[in-house]
Amino acid sequence: MIKRFALFLLSVLAFQMAFSADEDVKVDSVRAVGDEAEVYLMSNTCTWLSSGCVNMYDSYLSPLLYKGSSLSVGHERLKYYSEHSDKFSQYMNFVVNLGLAENPAKNATMSKILFFYDYGAHCHLRPADNLTIMLGGYSNIDLGVRLLMRNGNNPASAIVNSNVWLSAIGSYRIKAKRRVVTLRDHLSIAAVGVMFSPKYTQTYFDIFYEGGSDGVVKFTSFGERFAIKNRFTVDVPLRRITLRAGFDVERTVTDVNLNETRDTQFTFLVGFVKNVYSFSGRERIPAGFKNPAE
Amino acid sequence: MKVLNFMSLILLAALFLTSCDKDLEVEDSPRENFELLWKTIDERYCFFEHKKDSIKDWNDVYDEYSPMIHDDMSQYDLFNVLGSMLNELKDGHVNLVSAFDVSRYDLQGDYPFNFDINVLEGSRYLGKDYKKAGGILYKRLSDDVGYMYYSSFSNSFNDSNLNHILYHFKDTKGIIIDIRNNGGGAATNVEALADRFVDEKLVVGYWQYKTGKAHGALSVPRKIYLEPDIDNLRYLRKVVVLTNRGCYSAANDFVQTMKGLPNVKIVGDRTGGGAGMPVSSELPNGWSVRFSTAPYMDKDMKYTEFGIEPDVYVDMSKDDAERGIDSIIELACRMIAEE
Numbered sequence: 103m104i105k106r107f108a109l110f111l112l113s114v115l116a117f118q119m120a121f122s123a124d125e126d127v128k129v130d131s132v133r134a135v136g137d138e139a140e141v142y143l144m145s146n147t148c149t150w151l152s153s154g155c156v157n158m159y160d161s162y163l164s165p166l167l168y169k170g171s172s173l174s175v176g177h178e179r180l181k182y183y184s185e186h187s188d189k190f191s192q193y194m195n196f197v198v199n200l201g202l203a204e205n206p207a208k209n210a211t212m213s214k215i216l217f218f219y220d221y222g223a224h225c226h227l228r229p230a231d232n233l234t235i236m237l238g239g240y241s242n243i244d245l246g247v248r249l250l251m252r253n254g255n256n257p258a259s260a261i262v263n264s265n266v267w268l269s270a271i272g273s274y275r276i277k278a279k280r281r282v283v284t285l286r287d288h289l290s291i292a293a294v295g296v297m298f299s300p301k302y303t304q305t306y307f308d309i310f311y312e313g314g315s316d317g318v319v320k321f322t323s324f325g326e327r328f329a330i331k332n333r334f335t336v337d338v339p340l341r342r343i344t345l346r347a348g349f350d351v352e353r354t355v356t357d358v359n360l361n362e363t364r365d366t367q368f369t370f371l372v373g374f375v376k377n378v379y380s381f382s383g384r385e386r387i388p389a390g391f392k393n394p395a396e
Numbered sequence: 397m398k399v400l401n402f403m404s405l406i407l408l409a410a411l412f413l414t415s416c417d418k419d420l421e422v423e424d425s426p427r428e429n430f431e432l433l434w435k436t437i438d439e440r441y442c443f444f445e446h447k448k449d450s451i452k453d454w455n456d457v458y459d460e461y462s463p464m465i466h467d468d469m470s471q472y473d474l475f476n477v478l479g480s481m482l483n484e485l486k487d488g489h490v491n492l493v494s495a496f497d498v499s500r501y502d503l504q505g506d507y508p509f510n511f512d513i514n515v516l517e518g519s520r521y522l523g524k525d526y527k528k529a530g531g532i533l534y535k536r537l538s539d540d541v542g543y544m545y546y547s548s549f550s551n552s553f554n555d556s557n558l559n560h561i562l563y564h565f566k567d568t569k570g571i572i573i574d575i576r577n578n579g580g581g582a583a584t585n586v587e588a589l590a591d592r593f594v595d596e597k598l599v600v601g602y603w604q605y606k607t608g609k610a611h612g613a614l615s616v617p618r619k620i621y622l623e624p625d626i627d628n629l630r631y632l633r634k635v636v637v638l639t640n641r642g643c644y645s646a647a648n649d650f651v652q653t654m655k656g657l658p659n660v661k662i663v664g665d666r667t668g669g670g671a672g673m674p675v676s677s678e679l680p681n682g683w684s685v686r687f688s689t690a691p692y693m694d695k696d697m698k699y700t701e702f703g704i705e706p707d708v709y710v711d712m713s714k715d716d717a718e719r720g721i722d723s724i725i726e727l728a729c730r731m732i733a734e735e
Contacts, residue, residue, distance in 0.1 A: 157416070157417055159417065159420055164677060164678050165422075165432060165436060165677060165678070166420070166422065166678060166680060167417050167420040167421065205678065205682065206422070206424060206680050206682075207424065207680065207681055207682025208682070209495075209682040210678065210682065210684075252676070252684060253675065253676035253677075253684075254674060254675065254676050254686060255673055255674060255675050255676070256675040256676060301605070301607055301615070302605070302606055302607050302608060303440055303442075303605050303606040303607075303675060303689035303690065304605045304607075304615075304690075305605065305673060305675070305689075305690060307583070307673075308603075308605060308618070308690070312603070312618060312620070313618070314605075314615075314618060353416065360607075360608060360609070364416070364417055364420070366416050366417065
């Protein structure tokens, strides 16, 4: 199932790549037409697919560690806040994550589906010509569920949380022959937030039908919810596309209301990068740009 | 060189992943399975305090069963030992489930069955002309008495089913709800059935759940209300609920709910109990285990884990049964007719 889904997503990405290649060329060529003295600040976007291994543990569902596979698809965007300043950029990341893991005896499967959305900002420092360091933060909303269907009255465990993350991105450009390869490392750590957790053995029936919702949303900090993510990627411009490849390591440990969860993922990532210049609302469209809708 | 550094980075990350959760790696050995089962029950089972005078101390149970565990024992022997250990809890909601067997506590014991399906299906009662709406069989036993048999709270019914049943009984003096040998099912069906027999919002019980690992760590009891189903047909005349030791779990919950209603009498034998909502866990060898974590109490805040006494106690007479007569139904019919 997960392999078929991966193939489907790869096909969608390949389709998108084929139709977006021309657009990239146009954007680049349009920029060349612009005034040499004027600098247009672009957005860097990447649509990616990642797959790898996952360890899942949720004491509400099972006392055992489940091991299996993970598949994610996501879209990330870095965009300058203003067309007049290259000091601050906004960061957006949307991911759909699927996990399937088995218990040690391999006779039960825990599945996970998680949607998460990150939005934040970074300040850009450029200590050297080929190095950019971005420091900032973002907040997230995670919505998802872990399922262990063989459990009778406790088959599901909701994943609902929102956090403030500290974020640092290092971007290093290497000139290699006629192309520039970009190495990037993005490290984030959750600082504070809120998360949902039933109280120990409390059932969802009690929470949602019997009014037992007091105390199920808790403030969290490093002690209650430790989460760290690191993504290392390499952007390689090819003939008509820019390929992004790399790996993600994610570790989340929560201990709230005597329910403990642990999620560890190690995934390889591949995606396609687009650098775009977008206009919206009443933004001034610089001379030299042509809109096909007008 | 750069490629080597990159590969090292990947290797380090992979090592990080595999080394993080070593404390959760549990060996699949008889000893580890025993220890995890004992600990799971110790920390999560909800009735230790309530049953302290009627079951063995759980630490004593450990001391008694631990020497029986050997690394070279077969899975069948291990299952028997662990199943016996769980039966010390005297709880029908506690089961060990393997691919080859399910352990269970014998609720019936030497008590009389007080139910005979052959008698019920005889011409005096259901016969061949009964009706069936959803999972409920029903029939008018006389002009004055309506009869419903609901064999499992897992059998579904909907509002329309109940409306048709109650309309069929509209001019009777009373109805009999027979839930003997009903082993439980969905708790939602309890409320869906009981709210047809109440005229005002009532407190019919309380429930709690485990809030910590200590045996007595239970939440503050929360009231369970029963509200009339004002959008559908209701029956507010005499209702007699028939019970026996086979009424368990959701059926016990139904009896607990109905016993709080002014127009209802419980007739038959004590129910089997099972007043704790069970959840599941598992062992390293893949066996799953079910146990209670959320106890129910009646409207007087008394646990009903060991069953509920009827208002009128009556056993099925063997002589009656041989003549195709159900002594319990007969008494219920007389009680309705007397009103």
